[in-house]
Amino acid sequence: MVIVGAGAAGLGFGVTLRHLGIDNFAILERGDTVGASFLRWPRQTRFITPSFTSNQFGLLDLNAICLETSPAFSVGAEHPSGVEYAAYLDGVADHFELPVVAETDVLSITKEAQRKPFRVETNRGEVHARFVVWAGGEMQYPRTGGFEGSELCVHYSDVASWDDLANAERHIIGGAESGIDAAVALAAAGQRSVVFDREEPWNQRGSDPSQLLSPFTHARLNPAVDSGRVTLRGGCVVTGVHRNHGGYRLALEDGDVIDCAEQPILATGFVGSATHLRPLFDWRDEVYPLLTENDESTVTKGLFLVGPQVRQDDLIFCFIYKFRQRFAVVANQIARRLQVSTKPLKWYRQHGMYLDDLSCCEDACAC
Numbered sequence: 001m002v003i004v005g006a007g008a009a010g011l012g013f014g015v016t017l018r019h020l021g022i023d024n025f026a027i028l029e030r031g032d033t034v035g036a037s038f039l040r041w042p043r044q045t046r047f048i049t050p051s052f053t054s055n056q057f058g059l060l061d062l063n064a065i066c067l068e069t070s071p072a073f074s075v076g077a078e079h080p081s082g083v084e085y086a087a088y089l090d091g092v093a094d095h096f097e098l099p100v101v102a103e104t105d106v107l108s109i110t111k112e113a114q115r116k117p118f119r120v121e122t123n124r125g126e127v128h129a130r131f132v133v134w135a136g137g138e139m140q141y142p143r144t145g146g147f148e149g150s151e152l153c154v155h156y157s158d159v160a161s162w163d164d165l166a167n168a169e170r171h172i173i174g175g176a177e178s179g180i181d182a183a184v185a186l187a188a189a190g191q192r193s194v195v196f197d198r199e200e201p202w203n204q205r206g207s208d209p210s211q212l213l214s215p216f217t218h219a220r221l222n223p224a225v226d227s228g229r230v231t232l233r234g235g236c237v238v239t240g241v242h243r244n245h246g247g248y249r250l251a252l253e254d255g256d257v258i259d260c261a262e263q264p265i266l267a268t269g270f271v272g273s274a275t276h277l278r279p280l281f282d283w284r285d286e287v288y289p290l291l292t293e294n295d296e297s298t299v300t301k302g303l304f305l306v307g308p309q310v311r312q313d314d315l316i317f318c319f320i321y322k323f324r325q326r327f328a329v330v331a332n333q334i335a336r337r338l339q340v341s342t343k344p345l346k347w348y349r350q351h352g353m354y355l356d357d358l359s360c361c362e363d364a365c366a367c
Helices: 008-019 071-075 082-095 177-188 215-226 273-280 320-337 345-350
Strands: 002-004 026-028 106-110 118-122 125-129 132-134 170-173 193-197 230-234 238-244 247-252 257-260 303-305
Touching: 002 008, 002 118, 008 026, 008 082, 008 320, 008 345, 071 082, 106 273, 132 273, 170 177, 170 257, 177 193, 177 215, 177 230, 215 230, 273 303, 303 320, 320 345
Parallel strands: 002 026, 002 132, 132 303, 170 193, 193 230
Antiparallel strands: 106 118, 118 125, 238 247, 247 257
């Protein structure tokens, strides 16, 4: 079996296999260490979900990827940075002796017939596997298109530290989590910013945290707005970015134009790594891979998806505390096909790590 990606999803799923006694697998990581996507986070970025050492009371840390671990305990932070969380992941990989093969870039995955093994071509050679579990991260796959001149902007994922950009007023395209995170960090560095978003996420209310600004983000945004360093422009759509006398000019849908001295910031999200496997999935709206109830490709048997790109109908599993509950669902399918006992998964169900009944996930349900 091949797991692609040694981030939160890949390592968490690897631990699940370990608990089932399945050892014949490898975790392929294109970077030189585990948690490469988290190491790409801007220095100021923090987890929006809190970590807390609550395991002894039967409540798993929201940011833990497996049972009996806690990032809060490992790194001593309630809202870990990317570097801190990568250190937690490294500890998990070491403790469970996970078979991570670093600096291994998957170039292609093919399957000649349903009963044939997958052929995984990498920069280190070819691997054959009965199952492939795709657990690639998102930070390395930014969404950079969408309007004319978007290539002139700097994407959120390309910023190492917001202190480096705090030399003039910045214009941020996109007002969801990454856009507001950028604005708040710039405000903390003493810099003004203007955020544009048609949907005005900062004014939306609802019960699904995957589609709203988190309480952690709201708590940081409000004082930044009150300080006058952050301006929110809702109902505004940027249709183009152009060079303008050594600076830039933003064109808005309503015909307005705005001149800015520095590169605009793209906070338009991420396309997700599963797009590299487009022929092996059916797609909804060209964005989300279609999956069976067991998170398996609907067109390629033996190919499973774990991590933040998992969608089941209208349910979004983009947070760790959500997608970790699907590891056992996938592992159960693989174990049954390998004729391996699934009894250890009862432990997962007892600790809220086995979500196979999605009927509970209505508006009032936090999952």
